[in-house]
Amino acid sequence: MSTTTSSSPVHAQPVARPGRPVLDPATGAVVRTVPDSSLAEVDAAVARAGAAFLDGPWPSLTRTARGRLLLRAADTIEAAAEDLYRLETRNNGRPVTETRAQLSRVPEWFRYNAGLLAAQRDAVLPSDGPYLTYQRRAPLGVCGIITPFNHPLLILARSLSAALATGNTVVVKPSETTPLSTLAMAELLADAGIPDGVVNVVTGGREVGERLTGHPDIAKITLTGGTEAGRAAAVATAHRFARVTAELGGKTPIVVFDDIDPVAAAEGAAFAAFVAAGQSCVAGSRFLVQRASYDRFVTALAKRADAIRIGDPSDPATQLGPMVSAAQRDKVLALIEAGRAEGARVAAGGGVPELPAPFDGGFFVRPTVLADATMAMRVAREEIFGPVAVVVPFDDEADAIAKANDNRFGLGAGVWTRDLARGHRVADRIRAGMVWVNDHHRLEPSLPWGGIKESGTGRDAGTESFDDFTWLKTVVVRTAADDVDWYGSAAPGRLN
Template structure:
């Protein structure tokens, strides 16, 4: 595919199996713009047969790929990084059209995608085992091996970023892949598979099957899949975890969140408001670490909600293809309806609506889009559903707190433990609170910053396992121990030898 993605042309995408475009045996599924309803592409609804073929291709490619020298794997990953960098503008346009995220957001995100491939290409060269002489005249050393066929199930909100985070670590470790992207954003992973072939990765190293829950279930239950990595909702994560447990297959599960953002009175208020705006409404609130529960010290509570309201009113809702658009649509009619159901229920609960809450008036070409205005409720209590449940849309709550103890009690009053943020100029307190808040990723005086070196993942209802860093690379490898006798004489236990263990 050329550097420019022809968005004006409807493309009929096939499955990508064994390094080739393959027709598949399922029905066609339409991919439409959530902003306009325009048909962007069609893809195949993969059947059990198609998924099995992809797993067979990955299994056939695994021995040679696993045996490839790490320096060669690193070279090929860097080649893929360069291809993505060259085609970044077209990829950003495609992602914006499919997901509804504003083009300005997508260009910024796409600019960092190659970093993950370069990072894991680098650290795989530094993977080392250990060796020790131990009691009884033995030498022990450790070795790493890839698992084999890995199933990557990726979401619609960051189709390329989250895929590449997983793919880079898994391929660097020597695994082969079968990817099942979300049925709502399935196109870019197919392109990444094709570009991996162009970069020189062997046929079958990267396979993509498109479809919905049926294809996903077939993949996680395929007997050739040796490891599973899912980013998705908590309900889906529970199903995948159960299927993996049945075969004792290891998983990484990055699931839902209900991120608390704790704002102390000593924070720089305008900075904290700007950070709140970004954390709540980037990607129209459709991120797993979206700032959705703002906990504000009562002495600055009135000023905070006034400033936040004023900033939210200035956000521009509209066509995601325009560079001055701040807020695009949510991904689907179901997402839109869920957001408005939260709004109606929170009004009924007695919370104070500060801004938003009504369907926006937009131009006629956007009349079929799934738009939800950025919406802020004040005086939300822990008993309200908006405080407790994930919306996955641009609807957030603000709640006052008295002191540090009260702030922590509110922040930790959740079944989720993925992200959190703390705003304070008292760095001692900020670190102290970070040590007590329940989250796998905590930001101090910022939000949603991500890097290949910074581990990512939560616990409890937010799942388990880690992305990024050495933790991610090693999670795609099994570690074993080899024990070597170095004594000349063997101790024959049943002939009177006395060494055991």
């Protein structure tokens, strides 16, 4: 397994070249430097993965043996959990309480896909006549996994565990801003016994991702990122008919009906807007609130936002960390100002917090509530990817559904109501890949994850992801004792 950013094996000396600084977004300080992989090194990583697939033991291992290694990987990751929590917190700025809650679940994905592997059955299909027809699933080959900065390890585990369980080899490209925990996990997988060449990591920016996506020997790309990156990946893979699973942007509507206590709904749904500092594709950035509850909801949400504790992500008392970069912070602040200019009212936040050194050098944005917004405003239509909740009133159920669907994205949605019939009814009519009722952002390894419209294509997690890392072969076996002679006197009477 190669876990370096050079084309050398893991124990070889890395090639000396300038590195890309990896920052602590809470302080702006450099944590370490990581070299950008050259395009030749990307090609070498794909070649290593290809050799491991064609000549290595991984695809030909028995299901039991491969599953046992996946379970050992889960145990190894779990044993290193505390170090992973703190490394990821320092690299992407999520509060350690959030990171611990999220990463403690990473081993579940490996165990789940090991379980699917053990339970996998080959289908026997009905056939007329003396035939036994069955299907087999085979691994695709070398798969590329491109992960984002916001949830590096969880999103990696979601795809990697399924790819490995089904016998593929992989090349992983983490975000150039948050590569550290991915490099650490690759080393843990090597420690668990995953063979050399099965998992390879390349680091760098856009050029590295484009090389991987367009590589002729990559059979499938799984990408989590922006819509334009997903569009480019779809075009690149289409040229060679490779598969692509893309989880892209979102503008998640949170629909709050007036049959629920608006204060309770605001306190519960605040998690949707502000978890991960809003840097999530399913962040609840569009709150659609029924008019009878609107004012009380805005007041309660603003109060909750103002009370969120901002600061050192490594402190368990901290509830909200920084943006991942200065560029991301500046983008969020610019969109807040655009909302203000269009007439939205800043009910909470709206700027940067005052923090002591060294956190005064971090990329923080205060939790912000933009009230009295309309669906025509940029802040109600564009993905902000920051701790900003835009609140828009609606009149009735039909109006709520129309406003919820009035967007180019379709990844997630939330519905808050005490009328469970209404909850089911509205969830059924919202055009999104994931809908939560009276909660948000809950996920399990068994739940397919993905969107529609410009939120992407395909699904991660669940049996859907497991199966999509394989191709299906149908085998037809003639079981009759007599010979086949189509052109003889006893020619068959049927041809399909």
